[in-house]
Amino acid sequence: MSSDETVPEIAPFTAPGHDWSLDEILSLYRQPLNDLLYRAHTVHRRCFDPNRIQLSTLINIKSGGCPEDCAYCPQSVRYKTGVDSEALMSCEQVLAEARRAKASGASRFCMGAAWRGPKDRDIDRVAEMISGVRDLGLETCVTLGMLKPGQAEQLKSAGLDYYNHNLDTSESFYSSIISTRTYQERLDTLQRVRDAGINVCCGGIIGMGESAEDRAALLQTLACLPRQPESVPINTLVKVAGTPLEGEEDADPIELVRTVACARILMPRAYVRLSAGRTEMSDSTQALCFHAGANSIFYGEKLLTTENPQFSRDQSLFERLGLVADRDKTSGEVLPAQKT
Numbered sequence: 001m002s003s004d005e006t007v008p009e010i011a012p013f014t015a016p017g018h019d020w021s022l023d024e025i026l027s028l029y030r031q032p033l034n035d036l037l038y039r040a041h042t043v044h045r046r047c048f049d050p051n052r053i054q055l056s057t058l059i060n061i062k063s064g065g066c067p068e069d070c071a072y073c074p075q076s077v078r079y080k081t082g083v084d085s086e087a088l089m090s091c092e093q094v095l096a097e098a099r100r101a102k103a104s105g106a107s108r109f110c111m112g113a114a115w116r117g118p119k120d121r122d123i124d125r126v127a128e129m130i131s132g133v134r135d136l137g138l139e140t141c142v143t144l145g146m147l148k149p150g151q152a153e154q155l156k157s158a159g160l161d162y163y164n165h166n167l168d169t170s171e172s173f174y175s176s177i178i179s180t181r182t183y184q185e186r187l188d189t190l191q192r193v194r195d196a197g198i199n200v201c202c203g204g205i206i207g208m209g210e211s212a213e214d215r216a217a218l219l220q221t222l223a224c225l226p227r228q229p230e231s232v233p234i235n236t237l238v239k240v241a242g243t244p245l246e247g248e249e250d251a252d253p254i255e256l257v258r259t260v261a262c263a264r265i266l267m268p269r270a271y272v273r274l275s276a277g278r279t280e281m282s283d284s285t286q287a288l289c290f291h292a293g294a295n296s297i298f299y300g301e302k303l304l305t306t307e308n309p310q311f312s313r314d315q316s317l318f319e320r321l322g323l324v325a326d327r328d329k330t331s332g333e334v335l336p337a338q339k340t
C-alpha cells in the first residue's frame with residue numbers, strides 16, 4: 001500500500017457490515033509506518049478536529065477484592081499487590097471528586113468498580129451517583145463488570161451516557177489472561193449495553209505478550225460489531241508487582257502507534273483513547289499516537305490504583321503540541337490553570 005493511495009470513503013457510524021478480514025487488518029498494521037500514519041491521520045482529519053482532545057477523569061468507586069483472575073489486574077483478590085479491598089464510596093465523596101474533575105477541565109467522569117458484576121442493590125447506589133454527576137454537567141461513564149439482563153436499562157434510566165467494558169485482547173489469546181469469564185460473556189454484556197441505548201466504550205490492552213495477529217484480531221472484533229463502539233480505549237499494560245504479568249517485556253511503542261492508527265482507520269468516528277500506561281510513555285510516543293488518531297486521554301493524576309501523569313506534565317504536553325480540550329466545542333478555550 002503506498003502513501004498516495006486514495007483514502008476510502010468513511011462508512012457512517014451506524015453502518016452495518018464492517019467486514020474487514022484479519023488479513024486486511026494485518027496488512028494495514030504491517031505497512032510501512034509512514035504510509036500507515038498518513039492514512040490514519042487523513043481519516044482522523046476527516047472526522048475530527050485533529051487539535052482537540054477529549055478529557056475523561058477516572059475514579060475508583062470500589063477498590064480491590066475482586067474475585068476475577070484477570071492476569072494484568074492489581075485489584076484481583078488472588079494476587080498480592082498491596083491493594084486493599086474497600087467498600088463502595090459514598091455518593092457525596094464521588095460527587096466531590098466529580099466537581100474537582102470538572103474544575104480541572106474534564107468533560108467525562110468515569111467510575112470504575114472492582115466487581116465481577118454489580119448486584120442489584122449496587123445498581124441503585126451507582127444510579128444515584130450517575131444522576132448526580134450528570135447534574136454537574138459532565139458526561140457519565142461506568143465500568144462495573146458483567147451486567148445481568150435489566151441492569152443496563154436501570155443505568156440508562158439514571159442517565160448513563162457510556163458503559164466501559166473491554167474485550168482486552170483477541171479471543172484466542174484471551175484464555176491465557178482470564179479464566180473466570182468468557183469472551184462471549186463480555187460480548188453479551190456489550191450487547192446488553194447497546195440494546196439499552198447506552199454508548200459503548202470498549203477496547204483492550206497491549207503489552208501482555210500478545211502477537212500482532214492478536215492485536216489485529218481484537219480490532220477486527222471491535223470494528224465488526226453490529227455497531228462500532230463510540231469510545232475505544234487502548235491501554236498499555238501497567239505492570240504491577242504481584243500480578244502474573246509483572247515480568248512482561250515492555251510493549252514496543254511503535255506497536256502501540258500502529259494499534260492506534262489501525263483503530264482510527266477501522267473505526268473512523270470513534271474516540272480513540274490513549275488510556276493506561278501514559279506515565280511510563282515518552283511525550284514523543286504520545287505525540288505520535290495523537291497524530292495516528294488518538295483523541296482522548298484519561299486526565300487526572302490517578303487511574304484506578306496506579307499513577308497517571310501529573311496535571312502539569314499533561315498541560316505542558318498539550319501546550320507544546322497545540323492541543324486544546326474538547327470540553328468547549330465552540331470556544332477552543334485552553335485548559336484552565338491546574339492545581340497539582
Ligand code: SAM
Nearest residue numbers: 072073114115143144145166235236237238276
Ligand atoms: N471490574 C470491571 C471489569 O473488569 O470489567 C471494571 C474495571 S477493570 C479495572 C477495567 C479495565 O481496566 C480492564 O478491562 C482492563 O482493560 C483495564 N486494566 C486493568 N488493569 C490494568 C493494567 N494493569 N494495565 C492496563 N489496563 C488495565
Ligand code: DTB
Nearest residue numbers: 112143233275276303304305306
Ligand atoms: C480502561 O480501558 N482503562 C481504565 C478504565 N478503562 C477503567 C482502567 C485502567 C486501569 C489501570 C490499572 C489501575 O490503575 O489499576
Ligand code: SF4
Nearest residue numbers: 066068070073076114
Ligand atoms: Fe476484577 Fe475488573 Fe480487575 Fe478483572 S479487571 S480482576 S474483573 S477489577
